[in-house]
Amino acid sequence: MSLADLFQKLADGDSSARDPLFRELYVSFRILARHRIAGWDDAEEVVQTAIVKASTKMDQLTDKTKFSAWAHRILKNEVIEFQRRKQRDRQRHADVDAGSLTLCSDPVDSDLRTRLKDCLQKINAVSGRHARILSLRYQGYGTEDICERLSLTSGNLYVLLHRARTMLRTCLESGEVHQ
Amino acid sequence: MSEPKHKRICDRLYAYELGLLKGDQLDEFEIHILDCSTCRKEADEFLRTTRIIKHDPEVRGYVQGLDADYHEDSEGALPKLTRKPVRSRHRFFQAALAVAAVAVLLVLQPWNVHIEPEDQAVAADNRLAVMYITDPSGSEAGYDVGRSIAHLLTTDLTDSRFVQVISMERLQDAVRQLGMAGLENVNQTNAPLLAKAVDAKWMLVGKVSTEGGERLVATQLIDVPGGEVVSSQELAADSAQSLFEIVDRLSVQVKAAMNLPDGALKEEDRLVADVTTHSAEAYRYYLQGLEFSNKVYTEEATIRFGKAIELDSSFAMAYYQLSLSAYPHLIGNAVVHSKHATSREQLFILSRHAMLTADYEEAFNLLESLVKRHPDEKEAIYRLGILHYQSGNFAKAAGYFRKALRLDPSFRMAQNHLAYALDEAGSYQEALSALDEYAEIAPNEANPHDSRGDILATHGQLDQASEAYGQALKIKPDFEPSALKLYYCLMHKGRYLEAEAFLDDYTEDTNTGLCSRTQTTRARMLAYRGRYRDALAVLDEGIDACEQANKTFGHYDVLAPMYWLRASLLMELGESGLDEIESAISTRYQSQPADSASYRVTYASALRRSGQPEKARKVLADLKVHLKTRDPWGYLYLLGTGLATLDEGDTDAAIDALTRAANARAPRLQFEPRFWLGTAYLRAGDPETAVKVFGSIVASYPEFRMRQGHLSAQLIYNLGVAYEESGRPDEAALQFDTFLKIWKDADADLPQLQDARNRLADLRAH
Numbered sequence: 001m002s003l004a005d006l007f008q009k010l011a012d013g014d015s016s017a018r019d020p021l022f023r024e025l026y027v028s029f030r031i032l033a034r035h036r037i038a039g040w041d042d043a044e045e046v047v048q049t050a051i052v053k054a055s056t057k058m059d060q061l062t063d064k065t066k067f068s069a070w071a072h073r074i075l076k077n078e079v080i081e082f083q084r085r086k087q088r089d090r091q092r093h094a095d096v097d098a099g100s101l102t103l104c105s106d107p108v109d110s111d112l113r114t115r116l117k118d119c120l121q122k123i124n125a126v127s128g129r130h131a132r133i134l135s136l137r138y139q140g141y142g143t144e145d146i147c148e149r150l151s152l153t154s155g156n157l158y159v160l161l162h163r164a165r166t167m168l169r170t171c172l173e174s175g176e177v178h179q
Numbered sequence: 180m181s182e183p184k185h186k187r188i189c190d191r192l193y194a195y196e197l198g199l200l201k202g203d204q205l206d207e208f209e210i211h212i213l214d215c216s217t218c219r220k221e222a223d224e225f226l227r228t229t230r231i232i233k234h235d236p237e238v239r240g241y242v243q244g245l246d247a248d249y250h251e252d253s254e255g256a257l258p259k260l261t262r263k264p265v266r267s268r269h270r271f272f273q274a275a276l277a278v279a280a281v282a283v284l285l286v287l288q289p290w291n292v293h294i295e296p297e298d299q300a301v302a303a304d305n306r307l308a309v310m311y312i313t314d315p316s317g318s319e320a321g322y323d324v325g326r327s328i329a330h331l332l333t334t335d336l337t338d339s340r341f342v343q344v345i346s347m348e349r350l351q352d353a354v355r356q357l358g359m360a361g362l363e364n365v366n367q368t369n370a371p372l373l374a375k376a377v378d379a380k381w382m383l384v385g386k387v388s389t390e391g392g393e394r395l396v397a398t399q400l401i402d403v404p405g406g407e408v409v410s411s412q413e414l415a416a417d418s419a420q421s422l423f424e425i426v427d428r429l430s431v432q433v434k435a436a437m438n439l440p441d442g443a444l445k446e447e448d449r450l451v452a453d454v455t456t457h458s459a460e461a462y463r464y465y466l467q468g469l470e471f472s473n474k475v476y477t478e479e480a481t482i483r484f485g486k487a488i489e490l491d492s493s494f495a496m497a498y499y500q501l502s503l504s505a506y507p508h509l510i511g512n513a514v515v516h517s518k519h520a521t522s523r524e525q526l527f528i529l530s531r532h533a534m535l536t537a538d539y540e541e542a543f544n545l546l547e548s549l550v551k552r553h554p555d556e557k558e559a560i561y562r563l564g565i566l567h568y569q570s571g572n573f574a575k576a577a578g579y580f581r582k583a584l585r586l587d588p589s590f591r592m593a594q595n596h597l598a599y600a601l602d603e604a605g606s607y608q609e610a611l612s613a614l615d616e617y618a619e620i621a622p623n624e625a626n627p628h629d630s631r632g633d634i635l636a637t638h639g640q641l642d643q644a645s646e647a648y649g650q651a652l653k654i655k656p657d658f659e660p661s662a663l664k665l666y667y668c669l670m671h672k673g674r675y676l677e678a679e680a681f682l683d684d685y686t687e688d689t690n691t692g693l694c695s696r697t698q699t700t701r702a703r704m705l706a707y708r709g710r711y712r713d714a715l716a717v718l719d720e721g722i723d724a725c726e727q728a729n730k731t732f733g734h735y736d737v738l739a740p741m742y743w744l745r746a747s748l749l750m751e752l753g754e755s756g757l758d759e760i761e762s763a764i765s766t767r768y769q770s771q772p773a774d775s776a777s778y779r780v781t782y783a784s785a786l787r788r789s790g791q792p793e794k795a796r797k798v799l800a801d802l803k804v805h806l807k808t809r810d811p812w813g814y815l816y817l818l819g820t821g822l823a824t825l826d827e828g829d830t831d832a833a834i835d836a837l838t839r840a841a842n843a844r845a846p847r848l849q850f851e852p853r854f855w856l857g858t859a860y861l862r863a864g865d866p867e868t869a870v871k872v873f874g875s876i877v878a879s880y881p882e883f884r885m886r887q888g889h890l891s892a893q894l895i896y897n898l899g900v901a902y903e904e905s906g907r908p909d910e911a912a913l914q915f916d917t918f919l920k921i922w923k924d925a926d927a928d929l930p931q932l933q934d935a936r937n938r939l940a941d942l943r944a945h
Contacts (some may be wrong), residue, residue: 002214024912028213031223034230035195072206116231116238135242137197138232146930172228 003028007067026051029075036079046082050075057114112172118170123164126177130168137161189218216486266868294419296302300341305437308350308379309333310365310402312396324422325387328396332383332433333428335451338521339434341443345377352587353377367520374403377555381437384413393417395662396425400436410436422459454521456497461490465497475591476655477504495520499528507535523553530562542566554684557586561593568596571845573604589620595630601642602634603845608810610634623817625655635845641668641693644881657689662698667885670704678704692736693724699741703888709925709932711748711889718745739767743778746785751889757785776802780819787826799823814843818852825855830863847880853888855933858897866904873898896931899938908942915939917933 009017124131223293314321385398469485498513530545564579602610632647651661698721705714742763746756786795802816821837841850857872899914
């Protein structure tokens with residue numbers, strides 16, 4: 001059952017829909033938040049805050065069909081607020097190496113880690129160019145930076161990234177790199 | 180949410196993961212994750228990988244190491260692929276093809292594509308013709324083997340810097356010109372005659388047989404001027420050895436016997452399987468595809484090339500051949516796998532790629548290099564002609580086609596295009612003569628008659644055109660181009676029942692399903708007759724059939740126009756059409772990723788109507804880059820701008836843009852811009868000029884006019900209004916009467932229907 005359906009049930013007075021609704025919402029929020037926020041703990045904090053706000057403000061939602069968009073807005077605002085706070089903290093504590101604050105967010109999956117390294121190695125063997133672009137991107141370089149370093153247009157970069165990521169995914173699934 | 184929209188959003192997962200989505204697209208994707216459990220699960224698994232790459236110290240360290248090890252120098256060696264910076268995000272898809280070429284250029288370098296002048300001189304003195312290797316038993320299997328060996332040997336030796344191998348196509352052309360039965364009948368007696376025709380110094384003839392599980396190949400190298408056998412080669416291969424291995428051994432022996440400089444035996448000699456395919460069966464299908472291709476039997480050729488690819492998914496030239504017909508996007512695959520092709524073929528692939536990415540200058544350069552190295556390449560000369568044709572240089576195009584025909588007077592496609600080029604250049608009678616010659620060299624083929632029909636129809640000779648299309652169908656009853664054009668002719672002449680009966684018979688006889696161009700054509704013609712709802716129902720049937728079918732590239736090519744037409748008709752009925760046009764674009768991308776222009780004009784219109792003018796402006800702005808690169812899509816920016824300003828009520832700006840749009844197209848393709856130009860003049864209060872503009876397209880080539888469906892009928896209504904407002908009541912009445920006859924069974928609530936009735940009644944009353 002979708003979030004919208006669960007919310008509709010809850011709005012119609014079926015209180016048994018509340019737990020599944022917020023369970024689904026929590027799972028979704030966590031995926032989105034952890035994509036935008038590096039630290040596990042930080043992401044969890046943002047998700048919890050967003051869930052609480054969604055829970056307390058639910059009654060204010062007038063158009064029941066727009067639940068997902070409404071919930072997304074709440075999470076997005078929390079993420080933006082978190083990033084602003086982090087920026088302010090960085091400015092205050094400029095002597096702290098920001099890189100050291102980046103913690104491994106997931107529990108260690110040693111098998112996946114091994115496979116990842118293996119695949120990155122294979123991609124590098126097949127196409128150094130693709131491997132390099134992946135590495136620059138995952139190190140956090142922006143589009144303009146990468147384009148400048150490699151003399152690429154943004155259009156070319158997007159395609160190379162897409163291709164490189166596909167190679168990585170295929171390798172993780174099958175163990176082989178296909179160009 | 181519709182399935183296409185769901186798929187479109189889900190396909191953005193990669194872009195989301197790489198942080199490439201911004202603004203509305205990012206929000207749309209994330210909201211969808213909240214709504215869709217399937218995509219949510221997929222995203223969760225996918226993003227887990229990303230988190231480890233970014234944050235696990237061990238993996239992160241490895242990733243950083245990749246960057247540190249990389250040397251800048253090798254990057255600097257790469258040439259720029261595009262001359263102008265790409266600004267439009269729609270070039271994202273077009274750039275996919277450009278990027279693939281990088282890999283090819285890297286690959287070309289080790290194989291010394293650059294030829295020294297001395298090598299060229301040696302090669303020119305050592306022109307070699309490889310004849311058919313025949314099987315004395317006459318069996319079909321033996322024929323296949325002999326043909327394959329001859330083709331493979333030609334391919335294998337083509338890359339030599341010291342030998343100029345005459346292509347099999349050139350040989351077959353010459354044999355035909357000399358009236359010989361076939362290559363298999365060439366012998367020592369008639370060899371000098373053929374050699375003179377192709378200017379060969381050496382000729383190789385041979386036999387293949389199978390004895391006791393062993394394959395025996397015996398060849399003779401003949402010095403053509405002297406007529407002597409200078410060397411014999413005999414090879415025995417056991418059943419474990421493939422044809423490819425036999426050819427590799429044979430080509431070394433042949434080169435050794437040709438008295439070439441030492442460098443010839445030391446030059447790099449790739450295995451022939453590495454420059455074609457490792458699958459003998461795939462190669463056999465490929466050769467069959469070439470034979471069908473030459474007769475313009477595209478479907479049969481497509482099937483064969485498709486089978487070749489099924490057997491070997493890295494068969495570059497099979498992809499290349501498919502890219503010449505219905506699947507231009509496959510040129511990307513050809514480029515990616517082009518290391519499995521000879522240097523000559525790589526030039527063909529790259530030049531085709533350049534054409535498809537609208538880099539015409541690069542295409543010209545590559546083809547000219549090809550012709551310089553391989554002067555017999557009629558195909559390259561022909562493509563230079565095509566380039567000129569597409570650029571509107573019809574006279575020059577005709578020159579190239581004639582040059583190709585001098586190499587091969589039976590070069591069907593060159594003869595075909597010569598006729599069109601002559602006609603476009605204003606030489607109608609010469610065009611008809613060229614068609615006569617085409618029919619002579621291809622007497623049992625449908626296309627000469629189809630082309631005759633086209634040229635006759637362009638000059639208003641509809642009855643003769645219909646006859647010509649009918650003749651094409653007699654030769655090949657499932658020749659779809661002629662069937663649809665004949666249908667259009669009948670519709671254009673108002674013979675609706677006859678047209679429908681014809682199409683029903685055609686679909687039944689050819690077992691054409693609902694997912695077909697025929698279905699779209701049927702809908703188009705219902706729209707022409709004002710039966711918009713019936714047209715939508717027909718389209719829905721077609722769309723459902725296509726969506727449920729196993730997706731092939733052909734399906735996307737059929738499906739996209741169905742979505743587009745659906746969107747257009749919905750917009751005529753006052754509905755949004757936005758979902759449909761977005762589906763058209765995403766479907767089009769599946770088969771033509773380089774196409775960043777089709778349907779964008781309608782998309783912009785739909786966006787304006789759904790209250791998104793800024794987004795509409797952005798879509799049109801993205802089209803502007805096509806104008807700058809002077810590619811055939813360039814006029815769409817002007818057309819789109821014209822429609823946008825017309826919607827905004829700025830008729831002056833609309834007239835300016837639409838005039839430029841019309842002038843940017845060849846005369847037979849000006850229907851759409853002229854329709855809207857006439858409409859703009861009407862709205863600007865200049866009905867006299869509107870009459871002239873509409874009048875110039877009323878009699879236009881039926882196929883291009885009828886493909887406009889509802890616009891084609893509305894043209895007559897608009898012309899009626901223009902006549903009336905310019906004080907010409909009799910002519911106005913005639914147009915309204917004609918229009919109402921076409922719209923006899925139209926949907927009752929269409930505004931033009933009642934308005935035409937009222938106007939006609941008023942005109943008649945006075």
